[in-house]
Amino acid sequence: MHKISIVGAGYVGLCTAVCFANRGYKTTISDIREESVKLIQRGASPFYEPHLNGLLKKAIKSGNLRAILDREGAVLDSEITFITVGTPSTLDGSVNLHFVKNSAREIGGALRKKDGYHLVVVKSTVPPGTTKHVVKSILEKNSGKKAGKDFGLCMNPEFLREGSAIHDTLKPDRVVVGEHDERSGETLEDFYKDFYNGRVPILRMNPASAEMVKYASNALLATKISFINSIANICERVPNLDVTQVAKAVGMDHRVNPLFLEAGVGFGGSCFPKDVKALVSLSRNLGYRPSLLESVLEVNEGQPKRMVELARQELGSLKGKKVAILGLSFKPNTDDMREAPSIRIIILLLREGASICAYDPIATENAKSIFDGKIDFAPSSIECLKNADCCMVVTEWSEFKTLKPSIFLKHMKRPIMIDGRRIYNPSEFSRELKYIAIGLGQEQCQEKNSHKGDQA
Numbered sequence: 001m002h003k004i005s006i007v008g009a010g011y012v013g014l015c016t017a018v019c020f021a022n023r024g025y026k027t028t029i030s031d032i033r034e035e036s037v038k039l040i041q042r043g044a045s046p047f048y049e050p051h052l053n054g055l056l057k058k059a060i061k062s063g064n065l066r067a068i069l070d071r072e073g074a075v076l077d078s079e080i081t082f083i084t085v086g087t088p089s090t091l092d093g094s095v096n097l098h099f100v101k102n103s104a105r106e107i108g109g110a111l112r113k114k115d116g117y118h119l120v121v122v123k124s125t126v127p128p129g130t131t132k133h134v135v136k137s138i139l140e141k142n143s144g145k146k147a148g149k150d151f152g153l154c155m156n157p158e159f160l161r162e163g164s165a166i167h168d169t170l171k172p173d174r175v176v177v178g179e180h181d182e183r184s185g186e187t188l189e190d191f192y193k194d195f196y197n198g199r200v201p202i203l204r205m206n207p208a209s210a211e212m213v214k215y216a217s218n219a220l221l222a223t224k225i226s227f228i229n230s231i232a233n234i235c236e237r238v239p240n241l242d243v244t245q246v247a248k249a250v251g252m253d254h255r256v257n258p259l260f261l262e263a264g265v266g267f268g269g270s271c272f273p274k275d276v277k278a279l280v281s282l283s284r285n286l287g288y289r290p291s292l293l294e295s296v297l298e299v300n301e302g303q304p305k306r307m308v309e310l311a312r313q314e315l316g317s318l319k320g321k322k323v324a325i326l327g328l329s330f331k332p333n334t335d336d337m338r339e340a341p342s343i344r345i346i347i348l349l350l351r352e353g354a355s356i357c358a359y360d361p362i363a364t365e366n367a368k369s370i371f372d373g374k375i376d377f378a379p380s381s382i383e384c385l386k387n388a389d390c391c392m393v394v395t396e397w398s399e400f401k402t403l404k405p406s407i408f409l410k411h412m413k414r415p416i417m418i419d420g421r422r423i424y425n426p427s428e429f430s431r432e433l434k435y436i437a438i439g440l441g442q443e444q445c446q447e448k449n450s451h452k453g454d455q456a
């Protein structure tokens with residue numbers, strides 16, 4: 001069984017390490033952040049992810065997982081090293097490869113001291129060409145060795161969703177192996193065949209294609225979301241049109257599939273916004289204007305604005321109005337606030353003079369550091385709703401789905417609900433309160449539109 005080292009104890013690195021270790025692989029994870037390493041050593045995850053803490057404790061207890069600061073030591077004590085460091089966006093949307101380059105330097109330094117074959121695997125999301133033209137040359141320079149001869153090199157994108165990362169690591173739809181040379185590809189394929197007992201399709205290709213698979217996958221999923229949000233924006237302007245009914249029927253065509261067709265406040269998180277921007281930037285630099293992808297971003301930026309417009313349509317001026325925000329994280333089952341649509345919505349509402357009270361089951365601590373005393377945080381949904389002029393559902397946590405119209409009626413000053421995630425039944429909610437939702441044509445549109453028609 002191969003010994004594994006993982007450079008970068010972020011989301012992907014830690015979830016991957018825990019899964020490898022619990023399947024019996026001796027795994028060493030290393031990171032430059034001392035605090036994260038100490039937490040992991042104690043069996044505590046630095047971030048929230050369902051099932052991770054239990055599995056992490058188990059892995060540490062079994063002795064199969066250790067966390068250290070010494071990256072060189074980690075590489076020397078393993079046969080395969082995965083690079084899982086972050087690749088943040090720069091101001092122009094392109095990718096900052098600083099952490100990848102640093103890791104490659106350190107791994108290269110370790111390889112200089114190591115005898116025998118070692119495989120380096122880039123798992124971080126990097127633009128096409130990075131593994132071959134950036135990582136390879138840094139590794140060769142710092143190790144004094146040749147890729148393909150003295151050590152192996154692969155690109156192996158990950159497709160983990162936050163909130164389902166353990167499931168996605170253990171049961172992926174496919175594994176993509178971008179190989180620098182045949183032996184590298186063979187080694188990684190054998191490792192994954194063993195890890196998955198041969199039950200997962202493995203696709204081998206060159207590193208640049210593997211790098212592009214990740215961007216293309218995320219761009220397509222983001223496109224589906226912006227597509228359905230565009231349809232939602234049309235539905236809202238036609239009486240009684242409902243995007244959820246439309247999406248359900250469209251998604252039943254097996255050529256489309258129902259996933260990622262949920263209209264709402266738009267996509268956020270650590271991947272979609274960053275990766276689509278990176279692809280746009282890459283494409284422009286190559287001389288091709290990717291107008292479809294530009295529109296995907298434009299539609300996404302419009303969704304938080306639309307939530308505020310809907311509030312304004314109902315309440316008039318938002319100055320002094322109290323808005324209750326249910327949900328802050330970019331999606332349920334995570335405390336991650338990166339690029340969360342809630343941030344844009346709250347900033348826009350504050351600009352209009354509204355006062356905000358927000359509740360999130362687990363992201364409140366992370367949100368506090370963003371809003372820094374500018375908004376109130378409630379300890380529960382009910383506390384959040386008290387005396388509110390309107391309520392916005394921004395993240396579809398399951399605990400919000402069970403709230404009945406009577407709860408809103410009882411606690412809010414004005415029972416106005418703006419459902420940004422389409423979690424409530426429109427007929428049930430419209431009976432008792434003013435129910436407005438992304439992608440739902442209002443009945444009164446009929447009157448407005450027919451007036452316009454009369455005038456024309």
Ligand code: UDX
Nearest residue numbers: 158159160161162260261262266267268269271330331
């Ligand atoms: C995504 C990819 O799914 C994963 O394969 C990749 O490795 C990393 O990026 P993640 O960011 O964890 O994963 O979340 P995901 O579940 O894909 O959702 C991303 C965003 O899209 C969220 O803000 C979510 O609320 C939004 N979304 C998703 C919609 O608005 N509608 C949908 O139908 C689906």
